[in-house]
Amino acid sequence: MPDLSAHVSTVPISGIRRLYEAALELDDVLFLAVGEPDVPVAPHIGAAAKAAWDADLTNYTANGGIPPLRRAFARRFEADHGVALDPARVWATVGATQALHQALGLMLDPGDEVLVPDPGYTTFSMSPRMLSAVPVRYELHEDAAFLPEVDRLEALVTPRTKAIIVNSPSNPLGTVLDAERALAVLEFAERHDLWVLSDEVYAEFTWDRPHVSLTALDDQRTGGRRVVGAFSLSKTYAMTGIRVGFLVAPPEWDLALRTAQEAMISCLDLPSQHAGIAALSGDQTHVHEAKRHYRGNLDAATALLDERGIRYRTPDGAFYLWIDVRHASNGDVAAWAIDFLRAERVAVAPGSAFGPSGEGWIRVCVAATRDDLLTGLSRLPAPVA
Template sequence: MPELSPGATGMPRSGIREVMDLAWSLPGPVLGLHVGEPSFAPPEHVLEAARRAYTEGHTHYVPNAGVPELRAALAEKVRAENGLDAPAARLVVTAGGAQALHVAFSLTVSAGDEVLVPDPGWPNFGMAVQLLGGVPVRYPLHASRSFRPDPAELDRLVTDRTKVIVVNSPSNPLGSVLPEADIRALVEFAGRHDLWLISDECYDALVYGDRPHTSPGIFDADGRVLSVFSFSKTYAMTGVRVGYLVAPEAAAAHAAKLQEAMIACVNAPAQAAALAALRGPRDAVHMMRDTYRRRRDAALAALDAQRLAYLVPHGAFYLWVNMSGRLGREPDVAGWALRLLRERGVAVAPGTAFGPAGEGWIRLSLAAETEDLLEGIKRMGEPI
């Protein structure tokens, strides 16, 4: 066989997948607290729009950047909800948030370029960078700072190869929402070092009221912020695969061109579903967000009863829990998580799946059913 590309062979596999593979292989039932998969169906008007699109024959090619009606509706959404003055020409529809990130990296990263990614952070950031021949450089988020980035530490990581910084708020896996002052400081940091800033805002609608979400793009004075959004989490549309990228107009034109080589276009019925999601009632979104908040509060009470430390989440649907004093015979949290799955039937994501700074921590998903979440926390407290 001819040699495979270094980007493909060198890209690590997600540590979450090891847990998923074991969970699927076990014969008994598993309490799945490891995956960010909403426990809800998409709103009915969204499903109906997709059905109607198929029935009416909307199954052909559409523009690379997305159907005009959806791009116009997205421009209205980001203006009203995110404070971004972005006309439709700056919006590109993508196959989920993950593909929007891939487009953003493809626009900004060349082989050998360094990209600052959060640690702990979503592992797919580094995976996508490596696939393009770039070098992910982790910037640590410390518990002592409530997992907020330290601008002075970021300054020390910058080299002449640094090209991009990735910012994720609300955060996967932390559930943290960065204060406005931190967001402004990160945009200023990017400007000071002439970097692109790629902002993952896929959980922008899922904040719990005690800390608002701030989009870095509102502080972008010179066209260096690329903002990534998704329908997956907000509308429980993970399998529908619709996201979108907000970019400076010149960059957006290139992003649309890249779509031809990557996917040609997002499938038309999925775009019809996304348009219906934006134009239809928001009751389901509010219901899901409020349910996650109630699950958060119930889970925090259960963790308090177990005397387990955690980071209070202000957004997304994750809970970051410190298990460093409960690992028992296991040398690391990844081994403990696999033992918990085999012996207690509870699947959690080990913190090291999100970077070395996650050692001793786990991520719990508030997207699981409430009963499963509370039972899983109970079993976590039992010795293994």
Template sequence: MPNISTHAAALPPNQIREITQAAWATPGAIVLSIGEPGFPVARHVLEAGMAALDRDETNYTPNAGIAPLREAFAERFGDQNSLEVDAGRVYVTAGAQQGLHLAMSLLLGVGDEVLIPNPGYPTFGMTARLLHAVPVEYPLHAEHGFQPRVEDLERLLGPRTRVLVLNSPSNPLGAVFSEDLTRALMDFAEAHDLWVISDECYESFTYDVPHVSPARFDGPGSARVFTSVTLSKTYGLTGIRVGALITPPGMQQPLDNVMESIVSCVAASSQYSALAALTGPQDYVATALAHYRRNRDAASAVLAARGIDFLDAQGAFYLWADLSHATDGNVRDWVHRLLREEGVAVAPGTAFGSIGEGWIRVSLCGDTDELVEGLSRLPGRPPRHLD
């Protein structure tokens, strides 16, 4: 039998899926390893998709999506960021992941380099490698609040650097970029003529701080930002698979060409569900935000009581916690041991990069009592005595 391609064979396994699938096969396990919203989808969203099927809306749509949905995404993104956004710049995608893939397909050639965060979402690097590009990791360290620093980015620049990937609010960290930091990162990108891909999957979920999109600082004479958003997290539509890529002007024709070569278009019924989510009642978003905040506060209290250090989450719905006192330098193996011995699944920090060694990501999506019970089974940090 012939071999598969070298670059596909070299892709590492997704450690989040690895532990989560093991947990799903473990009766009674408390699953805190995956970011799956736990609320029922709003009824008007479901009915819109079913109505589209009843109307036999089962044909191809334009590559970029149906016009009303593109307009709704443009209006929402513009309102959130005090921007005028033309619907012609909006490209409907099969979730944020496809938006990321489309943007990288458009911007990266063989051997080109893309700056990605470490710790950061694993598909940033996986997607780049599938395109024969080279992911270059910029460090996010605990001593700097897991925030990027321009001086670190400067040291990583090379003649093939083409793209900077930003993610705020961050998965896995829950960190949020300030306006000053966002402006500084955009100044860096402009100074070095880099494209920017901004992953904003969690823009609706911040706690006492604003979400600041890099697109706010994207000047008309130097438009360089591709913003990937999704309805998966905001409205709990992970299986509907609808997001959007907001692009600089003039990108639709090349994106049409790329989209046609992959899936042609997003399913029509999914697009009508998405339209209902964006234009209908927004109760789901408010309810989810309040629930995630309560879970963040409850989880923070448990970790603090057990002496476990963690990053104070300002956004998304995850907590990033330091279990290095228990993991013996191999957090990937340790999370499987935790599942076997305590019946709790958390995501290993190394799923998100080497700097995640010793750390775990805890999802705050589910039932509060189950979250608190799961965290109470984590090994507390022994008291630290000063000499």
């Protein structure tokens, strides 16, 4: 039979999914590897989706989503960031994953380069390869608090560099850009005339500091012509399987996005769009309760790790812990994580799944039941005193 396209073989396999699928073959596993909220969807969100199905609201919509959904996102964005977005710049997508891929598809030609964080979420490197483009990793160093360093970024820019992906709050690291660092990244992009693709999926979950939105900051500086923002309802509203995301794009992208959306998805399904309106416009009490739950889990988990003498990075956002297991992993944390899964029945994400700089670390999702989280962490090997 004919061969697959050559670029397919260059797409890295997700190390998270490899571990997760291995875990599904075992019994009595504590799942701490995947970013899946353990809280239920709020009743009013499910009711809105059900009402749409009951009313047979199952037809096509505009490529960017129905106007009430786009307006609901714009209102929520203004309430959170103080920036009034034109709803016409808001495009409903099949989760933030499609939003990221869609944006990269409009930014990159084959052979173009995009700067991606290392450690960084897996699809940041997978999507460019699917587009025959080249992800160029920028390392995030522990001695720089795992934050982007502009002087190191400068050395990576070539004539083929077209964009940089920035993720704050970070998955997997839990880092959060402050205003000074965010401005430095924007000025770097302006100097080199780069697009900035800002992944802000965890914007609602920061700990003891505000979320600084690159999307909002750029809107104030350029009218939104430098930064393209990717957002999602998956984590905030525990809607991971419902797949409602958003792309906030420059006004000039309107025609191109209509064409791209039609070619890729046509439109997001209508019941999910109604669920999204209910989530964004309805009572936010469940979001605040989820945040308290995750913060309580973080505090309990870090207390246990401190007691056991296991190093970790204290997160400023998102709901993950970045834990140092170099004392046990012998230079191959992916293999160690599989062995740990089989021996202890605890699934954790190997840090190397997020890039070479993650070697020796693991990511643990704290959006789990308190008992599962603490039991799983209690099974980690502690350093020898």
